[in-house]
Amino acid sequence: MSHLASGAVVDRRPSFRIDTDVAVAGGGAAGVAAAVTAARQGLRVTLVERYGFCGGGAVAGMSGTVCGLYEASDDPAQPPKQVVFGFAHEFTGLLERKGGLGPPVRYGKTYTRVHDPLVWREAADDLLREAGVQVLYHSTVTGVLLEGGRVQGLALYTKQGPATVHARFTIDASGDADVVAMAGFPSFIGDQGRVQNPTMIFRLCGVDTEKFLRTYGADTIMPEQISALIRTCHGRQYFLPRAKIWLFATPRPGELLCNCTRILGADGRELNTLYCADFTEAEMEGRRQVREYARFFRDHLAGCEASWVNDTGVQVGVRQTRQVRGVALLTNEDVVGARKFCDGIARSAWPIELHSGDKPRVEWLLNDFYEVPYGCLVPQQGEGLLIAGRCLSAQHEAIASARVTAQCFSYGQAAGHAAALCLENGCEPRQLRGEDVRARLNRDGARLDE
Structure with missing residues (x-):
């Protein structure tokens, strides 16, 4: 055996x-909401984020919109009817006050709001700082502290050296259920392993947005x-593999946010970013498109x-x-049937958007909303x-509705309150009544019973 093959893996930095x-x-929408909410209950909270800023898909992925706030309707004259409040409402209000959020704009049968991702980062920093959350930027979760089936915290890579965060409760807001997978708890991937394709979103500057809007409408x-x-x-x-596209005027003058690429592998597969080769191919193909x-x-x-390309998503x-x-499990039938739950901790009226095939398929839920039950945030196996x-427990088509930003804020707010209630009551998340989480959310402005 060669010297290289037998060499030990070392990291001699102090831990x-x-x-x-x-x-x-x-530190995406769900992570920020969870951390701030838990800290406001008087808890010591540590948030771990691999980038140097919060925002997740909304900022690093540059989704650029706060989707999921409003009901959908067949009536084009119906003004925006907001159905999601709580932390989502607080955060969008802060973005608006900072000049980083546009007014509601038409998105088919509903409305969305376009944000400035730089302002999003600053708004998150402000809320985390004010709540007293300890934030570890440029830190990556590398493992789970596990004892007898109970998660006791996280192992990290940092530039300072390896670290461990010992916690009484842990919230997996990774988007990819990384903590769940590291602990070996049950999970699943998409529709029998098939996922929706990723997209490289970009900002186009130098646009005469008045002319653009006059020509193509709102x-x-x-x-x-x-x-x-x-x-x-x-x-x-x-080379334009996707024909149905979304273009949004942003809060910045002369700029469009462009959601239009359709990234497949060279072999025609829907790329799965859990695999490093697929993730790399997606980045390179995305920039080309x-x-x-x-x-x-x-x-x-x-x-x-x-016009010219100003920038793309960080990823x-x-x-x-x-x-x-x-x-x-949030089912497809729960979504299309607008099902409500006594332990519902989040609302959504967002359509099912399946970005696969020749063009995205959109299935609308009109003049109504569904609820997500608390149990979707609690793993079948494992304590603490x-x-x-977006890694909550939901079927393939259901997550195509439930994954958007406003709902992720709601899941984070619910998880933050659930962690606090567990500490107050000396119980595990699976022993907690979802109705009690709902009641705490309503006291915190979620308005789930209105």
């Missing part, structure tokens, strides 16, 4: 330890005439004649990877752990 009440893995889903033109040009002068769509827009779209936008197997964000 360090942090003791906390609640450890939160991931709906952020581009009209059929644009989809038809894309289909005509694809494979000829341009950005240039193609930007060139097409510059050549063919009114108002985009002098490709991920729609779906791994889900926890929870005590409860709660789930928040």
Whole structure:
């Protein structure tokens, strides 16, 4: 055996330890909401985030919108009807006061709001700082502290050296159920392993947005005439694999947020970013498609004649990877049937959006909403752990509705309160009554019974 093959893996930097009440893995919408909510209950909270900022898919993935706040309707004259409140409402209000959130804009049969991702980062920093959360940026979870089936915290990689965060409760807000998988608790991936493809979102500057909006209207889903033109040009002068596209005017002057790429593997597969080779291929293919769509827009779209790519997401936008197997499962029927639960801890009126095949498929829930039960945040196996964000327990089509930003804020707020209630009552998350979490959420402005 060669010297290289027999060499030991070492890290001789000194390690360090942090003791906390609640450890939160991931600083996306769910992680920020969970950390701030738990800290406001008087708990010591440590949030671990691999980037140097919070925001997750909304910021690093540059989804750029706060989706899921409003009901959908067939009546184009119906004004926005907000159905999600609580932490989501607080955070969007802060974004608005900071000048980082546009007004509601049409998104098919509903509305969304476009944010400035730089302001999103600052708003999260402010709330975390004010709540007294200990934030560890540029820190990656590498393992779980596990004792007898109970999660006791997290192991981390940091530039300072290896670290352990010892926590009484842990919240997996990684988006990919990383903590669940590291602990070996039950989980599943998509529809029998098949997931929705990722997207590289980008910002286009130098746009005459008034001309653009006059020409194409206020709906952020581009009209059929644009989809038809894309289909005509694809494979000829341009490579444009997705014809149904979303373009949003942002709070910044002269800028469009562009959600239009469709990233498949060279072998035609829907890429799964849980696999490092797929993640890498998605990043490279995404950047290639950005240039193609930007060139097409510059050549063919009114108002985009002098435009240029300002930036892309820090990483490709991920729609779906791994889900926890929870005590409860949000089913496809729950979503389309607008089902309510006595232990519902979040509302959603967002449509099922399946981004696969030749074009995205959208299935609307009109003039109503469904609820997500508390058990979707509790793993079937393992103690000391709660789930928040898009890795909650939900079927393939259900997560295509339940994964968006407003709902992730709600899951995080629920998980933060659940952790606090568990500490107050000396119980585990599975022993906690979801109705008690709902009551605490209502006291905190969630308005679930209105």
